[in-house]
Amino acid sequence: MAILSETDVNEECLVGEWVKLAELKEDSGKPKEALSLYHKAVRAEPDNLEIRCKYALCCAMCGRAEKAIDLLCEILDNNSEYMLALESLGKVMAYLGYQCGSKGWFTLYESGFLYRTIQSLESDAPVIVELGSCFGLSSMIIAKALKNKPNAKIYCVDAWEGDGSSVFGDTREFIQGQAQEGLKFIDIFKGNMERAGVLHQLTPTQGYTTEVVKTWQEQADIVFVDADHSYEGVRADVKNWKDFVKVGGLLLMHDVELLEAGSKKDSGPGLVVQEFLGDDSNYAPGILVDTLYAAERIK
Ligand SMILES: C[S@@+](CC[C@H](N)C(=O)[O-])C[C@H]1O[C@@H](n2cnc3c(N)ncnc32)[C@H](O)[C@@H]1O
Known part of the structure; x- marks a missing residue:
């Protein structure tokens, strides 16, 4: 003693x-x-x-x-x-998001985990493709995690439909209200990112993911799927974009709920994980932090 x-x-x-x-x-x-x-x-x-x-x-x-x-x-x-530190990191991200106006849908652990995942990339010039950026919370987290890598490329792909038709519920109402004031959805994103001090790190790419992919060329260290959340939408994104992840890179997906991981149901993204990223795919079994899923491409 x-x-x-x-x-x-x-x-x-x-x-x-x-x-x-x-x-x-x-x-x-x-x-x-x-x-x-x-x-x-x-x-x-x-x-x-x-x-x-x-x-x-x-x-x-x-x-x-x-x-x-x-x-x-x-x-x-x-x-x-040490989960309290991860949660606290998420709180700092939520606070920064709140300060610049970026409402997001991440839990604190997800925000902390996203930051740490991006920060841990070994490349000096990583390429990140984010599908679904909305008001920019996750874009900001990605950019903050790459603040010391000026050669990193962060593509933010989003339809940013001015009439709010690419989003739902309160978000759509908010976008429609802003449109009446003459403010476009994409400009809300850019304004938030400017206030967060990260706009210069980002390449906003307006368009539907299924259209943008048709002319896409670049391999990525990370493709993050968080756009259309319907089963069909996520399925198309994973199918179209998964081969753009470099071997050794990661496919990230948000809102992955799996019955087998204790959720009440398999969400659309959860079903897609089971369908595409199973044992016989090019991806190793992923890890799940709340509903943020990360799988490494192994071949
Ligand atoms: C859940 S939000 C993204 C949230 C963001 N990743 C974050 O964490 O802050 C989904 C976004 O995807 C966009 N979106 C929905 N369907 C899309 C599609 N098919 N192509 C491109 N963007 C789409 C919407 O405009 C919306 O901004």
Whole structure:
């Protein structure tokens, strides 16, 4: 049994108090005051990953998102399974998305996982093809993860139908409302990405995925399928685009729900995974983080 000295006990108690106080400061809208308390706590207990995550999130709240991302990635580099750090990274992404106006549909784990997946690419000049960009949350995450790779290419393919017909529900109503104000769907995307400081990294490519693919030439390190979510739509995208993934690259798909993974049903994207990416395909069995699926092309 480890015996703590009196100084250790006091320090431990103090750290707990600093963290509690920092949380109160955050709750009362004083993140800068919270930040110095978290900083003290991290210095006193550098191995406490939970406090380091709280410190990182507070950095983001204080306008230092890049530092927050670096701190969280450092934790994940050494503890890849530490889910609180992945979730916190997702929170930073959600916060950045909120700040630039990019509503998205990712869970926190999905956002964190997307960032880490893109960041882990070895190539100095990776090529990413995103099918379905909408307001740009995932485009922004991809771009942020490639901020140190100026030769990366990120293609954002989306129909961005001005009358909202390529989206549904509230999103369609929103697009229609914006159209009445004279704002086009694609310009909402571009404005969000400009505010996020990543527009210069992106190549917006307007069109239906089934049309764009007809003249597509470039092999990609990652193709991310998140456009038309109907079974037929996802099926066409996977069928048309999967051979553009380089061997060793990844096919990513969103909204993959699988009965066999504990979901209530197989979603359209889930059915397509079973159909195309099974044992006899060119892809290794994928991994699933919430509903974000990633499979490596192996031949
Ligand atoms: C779920 S949203 C994409 C969300 C985005 N990836 C994110 O995470 O922030 C789907 C997008 O796909 C686009 N879309 C739907 N069907 C499409 C198609 N067949 N071709 C191109 N874009 C399409 C819609 O306009 C919409 O913007």
